[in-house]
Amino acid sequence: MIARPTIPFTTQLKYRLISQLYFFGTASCNDLSESLGKSVPxxxxxxxxxxxxxxxxxKGYAPSNGGRPPLIYALxxxxxxxxxxxxxxLYTRIGLLDMSNQFIFPIETIELRLLNNKDALAILTKTLTRILGRMGKDRKKIIGGGFSMPGFVNTRMGINFTYLSTNSKESLRDYLERHLHMPVYIENDSSVLALAELKAGMAQNLQDVMVIDIGWGIGLGMIVKGELFRGHTGYAGELSHIPISExxxxxxxxxxxxxxxEATLRVVAHRAMEEIKAGRISSLKIVDSPEKMSEAIMAAANQGDQYAIGLLTEMGFKIGKAIAILIHIVNPELIILGGRGAEVGKILIAPIQQALNQYCIPxxxxxxxxxxxxxxxxxxxLAAAALVMEKFGQTAL
Amino acid sequence: MIARPTIPFTTQLKYRLISQLYFFGTASCNDLSESLGKSVPxxxxxxxxxxxxxxxxxKGYAPSNGGRPPLIYALxxxxxxxxxxxxxxLYTRIGLLDMSNQFIFPIETIELRLLNNKDALAILTKTLTRILGRMGKDRKKIIGGGFSMPGFVNTRMGINFTYLSTNSKESLRDYLERHLHMPVYIENDSSVLALAELKAGMAQNLQDVMVIDIGWGIGLGMIVKGELFRGHTGYAGELSHIPISExxxxxxxxxxxxxxxEATLRVVAHRAMEEIKAGRISSLKIVDSPEKMSEAIMAAANQGDQYAIGLLTEMGFKIGKAIAILIHIVNPELIILGGRGAEVGKILIAPIQQALNQYCIPxxxxxxxxxxxxxxxxxxxLAAAALVMEKFGQTAL
DNA sequence: ATAAACTTAATAAAATATTTAATAAGTGCC
DNA sequence: GGCACTTATTAAATATTTTATTAAGTTTAT
Incomplete structure (x- = not known):
C-alpha cells in the first residue's frame, strides 16, 4: 500500500492551507482564515x-479594501x-500540472480505445511510466495522480467495473499506485466535469448543482451540499437509463x-446519416464516421442550418424532460450544460427550458x-488534478 | 427575534453531548467520545x-465488553x-416530550382542516397556547417546538407556501416563535418521516436512504450523506409530480x-368505490368516505382479499417505477416504505421489487x-422533536 | 482453579492546538 | 486631523489531544 501523503506536514491545517491556495490561486491571510474557519493568528x-x-x-500587497492592504500569498x-x-x-490526455495550474509539459494525447480492449490498462501504464521518466529527480515532487474515466466507477473501492480491467483481483487504483508509485484517485468522467464546475466554473460557492454531460452518451455529475455526490456505491447520476420516451x-x-x-450526439449523428442518405436536403453532407458527423451537425447548427438545429432541438427537449425529473427530486439551484454538447448549448437551452416549463411544477x-x-x-x-488536491486537503495525520 | 438557545452552555460540546445522549438514550463516555470525534478526557x-x-x-455500569465495564450516562x-x-x-397531534422521549401529557389531537382554511393557524396557535398554559413554571424548560406539516416548506425561510398562511408578510416560523416564545422549527412531513427513520428507525447509521411516504398523496424524504436533504429551496423529493404513466x-x-x-391511497380508494358500485364482487363494502374506504381496502388486503390485493399491487408497481428512477439518480443503499401505506408494506414490496428488476440497471x-x-x-x-434536538446539538456560541 | 496475558475503560499530567483580546499599522474619507 | 474601516501582530487564555498510568474486567494455558 502506498502511503497517501507524500509530504509529511505536522498539522492538518497545513494540508488544508495548501489545498485552499491551490484552488484560490492567490489569497490573503484573512481570506484563508475565513474559508477554513480558523482564526487569523x-x-x-x-x-x-x-x-x-x-x-x-x-506576492506583495493587494489594493486596499478600505483599510490596511492585505498581504497576498500563493503557492x-x-x-x-x-x-x-x-x-x-477513444483518446486519453495526460498532463503534469504545477501548483499554479500550469502544464509543465505540453499535454500528451494518445489513442486508446477502451471498449473490448484487454490491453488498454497496460498501454496506459506504459505511456504514463514513459512520461514520468522524463521528470528526473522532480518525480518525487508529484503528490498524486487524478484519473477521469467513463464507466461504472466505485471511487471508494478504486474499481472501474466497465473499462480498464486489471485482469486480476487487484483494484484499478491499487494497480496504478503500484506501477506509478504515487497516490491515485479515479473518478467517473461526468463527476469530474461537475468537480471542474465546482472548483473553476459556474458552480463555485454553490451548494446544489447538476452538471449534464452531453456527448456520445449522456451523463450527470452531481454537486450536493457543496460537494461531489456519488451515492452509496458510486453510481449516482445514472441519468442515461431513466425511462423517458414513448x-x-x-x-x-x-x-x-x-x-x-433518444437524446445523445450518437443518436443524432446516426439519425442524420440515415435521413440524409434517404434524401433529406440540408447544408450537411455525409461524412465517413458518426463521430465526425456529430461535429458537422453542431458546426452546421451554429451556422444556422435549419435541419441541424431541428435535430438538436429535439434532443434538447428530451434532455429537458429528464432534467425536469431531476429537478423534482433534487431541487438544485443550477443546471449546467457541459460536455461536447456545450458547443451548441445556446441552441439546446431553449427547448430544455421549454420542457422544464411544461413538465415542472412552476x-x-x-x-x-x-x-x-x-x-x-x-x-x-484541471478537474482530475483537483481530485488530487481535494484529497490532499483532507489528509489527516 | 427569539434567542435560539434557551439554555446557555459555555461550550458547543455540551450542546452536542446533550443532543447525542437524547438520540442514544444511554451511552458510555467512550461511545460519546467516538460518535462526537472528541477525546475521552x-x-x-x-x-x-x-x-x-x-x-x-x-446510570451505573453496563456489562463488560471484555474489559472494564463502562459507566452509563443518560439525560x-x-x-x-x-x-x-x-x-x-385533517388532524393535528400535539405532544410534550421529556428528555427520555416520554410524553409528559397524553397526546392531544385536534381536528384542523388545512385546505382553504384561513383560520387554521390562529386555531393552532390558540390550542398550543392553552396546552402550554398548563406547564406553569416548567414552561421555561421547553427548549423549542418542532412542527411537521404537509405542503411546500422552505425551512431556511421558515415558510409554508401551501398551508397555514400567516395572512401577512411574517413567516410562519416567526409567527409561531412570537406567539409561543420559544425557538420553532418547521419541516415538511415526508422529510420528518425520513428523519424519524434516521434517528430511530432503519436508516440509523446509514448514509443514503430514501423514505417513501405512501398515503393520501405520495411523498419522499431523503437522507443524503447521513443527513436530511431538502435541496436548494426546500422542495427536494417532489416525487408525486414526476411523469410515470402512459x-x-x-x-x-x-x-x-x-x-x-396513479399511485396513492386516494386513487385506490376512489377507484374501488367506483368499481364496487359498478358491480365488482369482493369482500369489500362501500363505506361513506374515501378515507375510510382506503382503510377498509388495506384491512381487506391484509386479510387476503384478492381484489384489494390486486388494487394495491398495481399501485405498488407504479410506485416501483418511480423508485427505479430515483435509484438511478441517487444510488441509495436503502429504500424504506413508510406512511400509512406501510400497513400493507408486505403486499407492496413484491410489485415494487419487480418494477425495480424491470426498470433498473441490474x-x-x-x-x-x-x-x-x-x-x-x-x-x-418523535421526529418533530428530533428536529428540535438536532438544532440544539448544532447550537454555536 | 489460577495465574498470566489480553481487553476495555477511566484518570491525571503534559503537550499541543486554537482562540480571544488588546494593540498596532495602514488606507480612505470627511 | 480625526474617524471608520480593514489587516497584521502579539501575548495570554482556553480548548483539546496525546501519553502514560491505573483500574477492572475476560480469556487462555497450564
Whole structure:
C-alpha cells in the first residue's frame, strides 16, 4: 500500500492551507482564515512555517479594501506537481500540472480505445511510466495522480467495473499506485466535469448543482451540499437509463425508452446519416464516421442550418424532460450544460427550458437556472488534478 | 427575534453531548467520545460539568465488553422539554416530550382542516397556547417546538407556501416563535418521516436512504450523506409530480401522467368505490368516505382479499417505477416504505421489487435494499422533536 | 482453579492546538 | 486631523489531544 501523503506536514491545517491556495490561486491571510474557519493568528503561524519550508511565497500587497492592504500569498509553483489523466472512449490526455495550474509539459494525447480492449490498462501504464521518466529527480515532487474515466466507477473501492480491467483481483487504483508509485484517485468522467464546475466554473460557492454531460452518451455529475455526490456505491447520476420516451427503442442495457436511446450526439449523428442518405436536403453532407458527423451537425447548427438545429432541438427537449425529473427530486439551484454538447448549448437551452416549463411544477422551474458551461477543453484535466488536491486537503495525520 | 438557545452552555460540546445522549438514550463516555470525534478526557470533563448542573445522570455500569465495564450516562428526563406538533390535512397531534422521549401529557389531537382554511393557524396557535398554559413554571424548560406539516416548506425561510398562511408578510416560523416564545422549527412531513427513520428507525447509521411516504398523496424524504436533504429551496423529493404513466390523467398541478394521479391511497380508494358500485364482487363494502374506504381496502388486503390485493399491487408497481428512477439518480443503499401505506408494506414490496428488476440497471437494483418501516404512529411526533434536538446539538456560541 | 496475558475503560499530567483580546499599522474619507 | 474601516501582530487564555498510568474486567494455558 502506498502511503497517501507524500509530504509529511505536522498539522492538518497545513494540508488544508495548501489545498485552499491551490484552488484560490492567490489569497490573503484573512481570506484563508475565513474559508477554513480558523482564526487569523493560527493561520498566520502555519503560513509562516510553510513560507520557511518554501511551499508558499508572498506576492506583495493587494489594493486596499478600505483599510490596511492585505498581504497576498500563493503557492511556490514548482515545489509540487500533479499528474492528471483524462480518459475517454477513444483518446486519453495526460498532463503534469504545477501548483499554479500550469502544464509543465505540453499535454500528451494518445489513442486508446477502451471498449473490448484487454490491453488498454497496460498501454496506459506504459505511456504514463514513459512520461514520468522524463521528470528526473522532480518525480518525487508529484503528490498524486487524478484519473477521469467513463464507466461504472466505485471511487471508494478504486474499481472501474466497465473499462480498464486489471485482469486480476487487484483494484484499478491499487494497480496504478503500484506501477506509478504515487497516490491515485479515479473518478467517473461526468463527476469530474461537475468537480471542474465546482472548483473553476459556474458552480463555485454553490451548494446544489447538476452538471449534464452531453456527448456520445449522456451523463450527470452531481454537486450536493457543496460537494461531489456519488451515492452509496458510486453510481449516482445514472441519468442515461431513466425511462423517458414513448417510442420503445431497445437500449443496450436491455430496457426500453432509456434517455440514452433518444437524446445523445450518437443518436443524432446516426439519425442524420440515415435521413440524409434517404434524401433529406440540408447544408450537411455525409461524412465517413458518426463521430465526425456529430461535429458537422453542431458546426452546421451554429451556422444556422435549419435541419441541424431541428435535430438538436429535439434532443434538447428530451434532455429537458429528464432534467425536469431531476429537478423534482433534487431541487438544485443550477443546471449546467457541459460536455461536447456545450458547443451548441445556446441552441439546446431553449427547448430544455421549454420542457422544464411544461413538465415542472412552476415553483420548482422558477427556482432553477439553466446555463451553458464556459469551461474549455482542458477543464477535465484541471478537474482530475483537483481530485488530487481535494484529497490532499483532507489528509489527516 | 427569539434567542435560539434557551439554555446557555459555555461550550458547543455540551450542546452536542446533550443532543447525542437524547438520540442514544444511554451511552458510555467512550461511545460519546467516538460518535462526537472528541477525546475521552475532553468528553469526560464536559460530562462531569453537565452532571454537576443536573442535566445528566449516571446510570451505573453496563456489562463488560471484555474489559472494564463502562459507566452509563443518560439525560435527566425532566430538566428540559420539547414541544412536538404533527400536522396533517385533517388532524393535528400535539405532544410534550421529556428528555427520555416520554410524553409528559397524553397526546392531544385536534381536528384542523388545512385546505382553504384561513383560520387554521390562529386555531393552532390558540390550542398550543392553552396546552402550554398548563406547564406553569416548567414552561421555561421547553427548549423549542418542532412542527411537521404537509405542503411546500422552505425551512431556511421558515415558510409554508401551501398551508397555514400567516395572512401577512411574517413567516410562519416567526409567527409561531412570537406567539409561543420559544425557538420553532418547521419541516415538511415526508422529510420528518425520513428523519424519524434516521434517528430511530432503519436508516440509523446509514448514509443514503430514501423514505417513501405512501398515503393520501405520495411523498419522499431523503437522507443524503447521513443527513436530511431538502435541496436548494426546500422542495427536494417532489416525487408525486414526476411523469410515470402512459394514461394521461390530468393532475391538479396541470400536468399529465404524474405519479400522484396513479399511485396513492386516494386513487385506490376512489377507484374501488367506483368499481364496487359498478358491480365488482369482493369482500369489500362501500363505506361513506374515501378515507375510510382506503382503510377498509388495506384491512381487506391484509386479510387476503384478492381484489384489494390486486388494487394495491398495481399501485405498488407504479410506485416501483418511480423508485427505479430515483435509484438511478441517487444510488441509495436503502429504500424504506413508510406512511400509512406501510400497513400493507408486505403486499407492496413484491410489485415494487419487480418494477425495480424491470426498470433498473441490474447493478443498481442489486445494491439497493427495500424494506417496510417498523415505526409506529407516534414516529412523526418523535421526529418533530428530533428536529428540535438536532438544532440544539448544532447550537454555536 | 489460577495465574498470566489480553481487553476495555477511566484518570491525571503534559503537550499541543486554537482562540480571544488588546494593540498596532495602514488606507480612505470627511 | 480625526474617524471608520480593514489587516497584521502579539501575548495570554482556553480548548483539546496525546501519553502514560491505573483500574477492572475476560480469556487462555497450564
Amino acid at each position: 493560527h493561520v498566520t503561524k502555519s503560513l509562516y512555517e510553510l513560507i520557511d519550508a518554501d511551499y508558499i511565497v508572498e 511556490q509553483p514548482d515545489r509540487m506537481y500533479i499528474l492528471s489523466v483524462s480518459i475517454d472512449q 417510442s420503445n427503442t431497445l437500449c443496450e442495457c436491455g430496457k426500453r425508452g432509456c434517455l440514452e436511446t 415553483r420548482l422551474a422558477e427556482d432553477t437556472r439553466v446555463k451553458v458551461s464556459q469551461l474549455g477543453h482542458d477543464a477535465s484535466l | 475532553h468528553v469526560t470533563k464536559s460530562l462531569y460539568e453537565l452532571i454537576d448542573a443536573d442535566y445528566i445522570v449516571e 435527566q428526563p425532566d430538566r428540559m422539554y420539547i414541544l412536538s406538533v404533527s400536522i396533517d390535512q 394514461s394521461n390523467t390530468l393532475c391538479e398541478c396541470g400536468k399529465r401522467g404524474c405519479l400522484e394521479t 447493478r443498481l437494483a442489486e445494491d439497493t435494499r427495500v424494506k417496510v418501516s417498523q415505526l409506529g404512529h407516534d414516529a412523526s411526533l
